[in-house]
Amino acid sequence: MTNYPIYKNPKSLYEFGSKVRAIADKQGNLYVAKDDGQFFHGTMGRALGFGEIYDDKRIEKYPLLQRIGSTNDFGLSDTTNSYIQNERINPRKVLNILKLTKNKNPQYGFYLEFFLNVGPQHKRV
Secondary structure, X not given: OOOOOEEEOOOOXXXXXXXXXXXXXXXXXXXXXXXXXXXXXXXXXXXXXXXXXXXXXXXXXXXXXXXXXXXXXXXXXXXXXXXXXXXOOOHHHHHHHXXXXXXXXXXXXXXXXXXXXXXXXXXXX
16 A cells, blocks of 8 residues: 555645656546655556556556656656556557546646657647
8 A cells, every 4th residue: 555645636736745656547538646656557557446457458457657747748758658568558549548538637738658758849738
């Protein structure tokens, strides 16, 4: 378990740490850790009852994200990005979940890009 609070569909990221971890789901929910603590997405996934998150089928259902600095935007975590780059998961499935998450959480931007690589040339989902 994590000692850090995890919020479902937070209305704002005010007082959240920069680069905090997040997980989206097929219902468009966004789960965001309040702090960028010494834990991984796997710890978050287990705390949320998603089981072992580092699995091809689970990452397609629960894309792992990270906040882009102190913005209201999220990009792909290193694991999700790596799974897409190595063709272990279908990027269209991840994109569809990000679109659902954007519809449910319109105050945030989402990118189908590694969070550290997102720049002005990239388009939000």
